[in-house]
Amino acid sequence: MSVQPTTPARPSYKPQTSFPIRTEASGELIRYVEDDDQIAVLRSAVTLARRLFFSPLSKMIVVKLLGVEGGPVGEHDPTPHPVRLQDLPMDISIAQDVDRFQHEAQVKVVVDTTIRGYAKTNSTEPLILRINSDLVVPAGKAWRSGNTAEVNMTLLNLSCVMCHELMHLVRMQRFAATHDTPPSVSDGLRYREDVDDNGDNIVYGEGGWLWEVEYFGGALGATVFPRDHFCYKYDNQIHYVFAERPTPETTWFKVPYNQIRAVVEGFSGWQQNVPFTPTAPLNHGRNSAPRLRISSLSTTMHAYDGPGTKARVEQSDSTLDSDTVRCAYRGHAAETSKVSIVKIGRDGEILARHPI
Numbered sequence: 001m002s003v004q005p006t007t008p009a010r011p012s013y014k015p016q017t018s019f020p021i022r023t024e025a026s027g028e029l030i031r032y033v034e035d036d037d038q039i040a041v042l043r044s045a046v047t048l049a050r051r052l053f054f055s056p057l058s059k060m061i062v063v064k065l066l067g068v069e070g071g072p073v074g075e076h077d078p079t080p081h082p083v084r085l086q087d088l089p090m091d092i093s094i095a096q097d098v099d100r101f102q103h104e105a106q107v108k109v110v111v112d113t114t115i116r117g118y119a120k121t122n123s124t125e126p127l128i129l130r131i132n133s134d135l136v137v138p139a140g141k142a143w144r145s146g147n148t149a150e151v152n153m154t155l156l157n158l159s160c161v162m163c164h165e166l167m168h169l170v171r172m173q174r175f176a177a178t179h180d181t182p183p184s185v186s187d188g189l190r191y192r193e194d195v196d197d198n199g200d201n202i203v204y205g206e207g208g209w210l211w212e213v214e215y216f217g218g219a220l221g222a223t224v225f226p227r228d229h230f231c232y233k234y235d236n237q238i239h240y241v242f243a244e245r246p247t248p249e250t251t252w253f254k255v256p257y258n259q260i261r262a263v264v265e266g267f268s269g270w271q272q273n274v275p276f277t278p279t280a281p282l283n284h285g286r287n288s289a290p291r292l293r294i295s296s297l298s299t300t301m302h303a304y305d306g307p308g309t310k311a312r313v314e315q316s317d318s319t320l321d322s323d324t325v326r327c328a329y330r331g332h333a334a335e336t337s338k339v340s341i342v343k344i345g346r347d348g349e350i351l352a353r354h355p356i
C-alpha cells in the first residue's frame with residue numbers, strides 16, 4: 001500500500017513584521033519574515049510609502065476624496081461620473097483626521113501567503129495591511145541583487161501597493177470602518193462590487209485606484225521578465241514600471257526611470273516628478289505584458305489561464321466576506337498561456353471573458 005505524501009497546512013500568514021506607519025518613527029521590527037533581504041526591502045518600502053502618502057500632494061488628494069459622499073448604486077444603474085479633483089473642496093476637519101492618522105495610526109504590514117490579490121484590507125481589522133508574499137519574495141531578491149534600478153523599481157511598486165491600501169485604511173479610520181467608498185470615487189474603470197441585504201448586486205467606488213491615478217498619473221503596474229529573456233534572473237523580476245490611465249480611453253506609458261529614481265531616492269525637488277509624465281507618445285489599450293499586478297476591469301473579473309487549461313478562479317464572490325476590499329488580482333497564468341480576464345458568476349461559472 002502506497003502512502004501519499006502529505007503537505008502540511010500552511011499558516012494563514014507568515015511570521016510578520018510590524019511597521020508603524022507613523023512618519024516620525026523609524027519603525028519597530030517585531031518579528032521576521034523570511035530573510036534579512038525581505039525585511040530590509042519591506043522596511044524601505046514602508047519608509048517610502050510614508051513619504052509619498054503623507055506628502056502635500058497626496059494629502060490634498062486624500063482629504064478631497066474622503067469628503068465625497070454617496071451610497072452604492074445597483075449594478076444595472078448608471079455609475080456616477082468619476083469626481084474631478086479640481087472640483088472638490090478641502091475640508092479642514094478631514095485634514096485634521098488625516099493628520100491624526102499620520103501621527104497616531106499604527107498600521108501593521110502583514111506578509112500574507114493566502115490572499116489571492118496583491119494586497120488586502122478589511123474593515124474588521126482596520127489597521128492591518130496585508131500584502132501578498134508573491135510581491136515580497138522577488139522584492140527580497142531585487143534587494144539582494146544590489147542593482148540600483150531593480151531596487152528602485154521594486155520599492156516604487158511595493159510602496160505604491162502600500163499607499164493604495166492606506167487610502168482604504170484612512171477611510172476606515174475616519175468613518176470607524178462603517179463607511180464604504182462612494183461610487184463616484186473611482187477611476188471610472190475599477191469599482192468594488194458587493195451584495196446588499198436584499199441580495200442585490202451593488203457597486204461602490206474604489207479610492208485606491210483613483211489615488212494612484214491622481215498621485216502617480218496612472219495606476220501603476222510592473223511588468224516582469226519572462227524566463228526565456230536574457231535578463232531573467234528570478235521569477236517576477238521587474239522589467240519596467242508603467243502607468244495606466246483609464247479615461248477618457250485606456251492608455252499606458254512606461255514610467256521614465258529617471259523620474260522613478262528621483263522619487264524613490266528622494267532627490268532634491270523629487271515631488272516635482274509626480275504625477276509621472278510620459279516622455280513618449282501614450283500606448284493605447286492595456287499593457288499585455290506579463291506583470292506583477294493585474295488591474296482587473298472590475299473587482300469581479302478574474303485572471304484565467306487560456307483555453308485548454310483549467311480556469312484559475314482567483315476568488316469567487318461567494319468565498320469573500322462582504323467587508324473585504326478587493327482591489328484587483330495578480331495573474332498566476334503560465335507565461336505561455338493566453339491570459340484573459342473573466343467574469344465569474346456566483347457558482348464559479350465564467351460569464352464573460354475579456355482578452356487583455
Ligand SMILES: [Zn+2]
Pocket residue numbers: 164168206207208209325326327328
Ligand atoms: Zn483598492
